[in-house]
Amino acid sequence: MRIAISSDNHFDVNKVDSDAAMVAQADYLRAHQYDYYLNAGDTFNDFRKTQAFYMGLQRLLGADVQVRYVAGNHDMIRGVDYTTLQTMRDPLYLHRTSEALPGTNWQLIGNNGWYDYSFAGPGLSAEEILHWKKAYWVDSVIDQPQSDPKRMDAELAILKHQLDQADGRPVLLLTHFVPDIQFLDPKMRESEMGGKAAALLGSQRLGNLLAQYPDVTAAFGHLHRRDLPQVMDGVQYLHSPVGYGTKRHHEWVSDDFMTEWVNSLQTVEI
Structure with missing residues (x-):
């Protein structure tokens, strides 16, 4: 089995023609004989557009490649409420679901993830962080009925149940948010x-x-930095987002979206 993984395509922020990109991605995935394409979130700033994109991509690919995705924080900004985000049953939307990868003993698990302030700089209180979030952070508009730590509690409980159900089989986890503080630049937390x-x-x-x-192999996005595959505490991590190619935030090597998508694409052979 051959699996392609991407994240943080940000079609709208990058001002990419998503219909043209859909066709180009489908052609590439089919030509390179992938069986699955997984996306770890931040496709659009509107969940409805994200869902429509992957439905369209799956139609183009037909039975040749299976498409699965989770939502990043940008996908959650508009076009979806909390309840729908957590309970929607779209066969391509992997959040809070799992499936056996055909012809293997691997289990594919999806969870959007969230955050709980455990990466916070020293001495910061939850109240200070929440106040700053509401004033400055894009996530402040995302619908949720509980605190950030409580939201993370709920995701961890569901994920633990899914991991237990895997019963020791190899797991490929698709999530969006950062799973280990070692991925952050230590200098970030100094201010x-x-x-x-x-x-x-x-x-x-x-x-x-x-x-x-x-x-466990865990693929995630969110940080706009491309890392080599690495093992931390026994977990294999994959993190190589497309990121931004705008004038204000130019994180690409080239000026072409598909070049960056191909260069950041990660392949898992099972």
């Missing part, structure tokens, strides 16, 4: 503003949970 932003990037409790299981 008050950086420490507050770090608090909203992910959860160390996710990494700690994954480390309790024997054979």
Whole structure:
């Protein structure tokens, strides 16, 4: 089985013709004989557009390649409420679901993830972080009925149940938010503003949970930096987002979206 993984395509922010990109991605995935295409979130700033994109991509690919995706924080900004995000049953939307990868003993698990301030800079209170989030962070408009730590509690409980159900089989996890503080630049947490932003990037409790299981590969996005595959506490991590190619935030080597998508694409052979 051959699996392609991408994240943080940000079609709208990058001002990419998503219809043309859909055709180009489908052609590439089919030509390179992939069986699955997984996307770890931040496709559009509107969940409806994200869902429509992957439905369209799956139609183009037909039975040749199976498409699965989770939502990043940008996907959650508009076009979806909390309940729909957590309970929607779209066969391509992997959040809070799992499936056996055909012809293997691997289990594919999806969870959007969230954050709980465990990456916060030293001395910062939850109240200070929440106040800063509401004033400055794009996630402040995302619908949720509970605190950020409580939201992460719910995701961890569901994910633990899914990992237990895998019963020792190898797991490929698709999530969006950062699972280990080691992925952050230590200098980020040295300033008050950086420490507050770090608090909203992910959860160390996710990494700690994954480390309790024997054979986990976890693919995530969110940080706009491309890392080589690496093992932390026994977990194989994959993180290579497309990121931004705008004049204000130019994180690409080239000026072409498809070049960056191909160059950042990760392949898992099972």
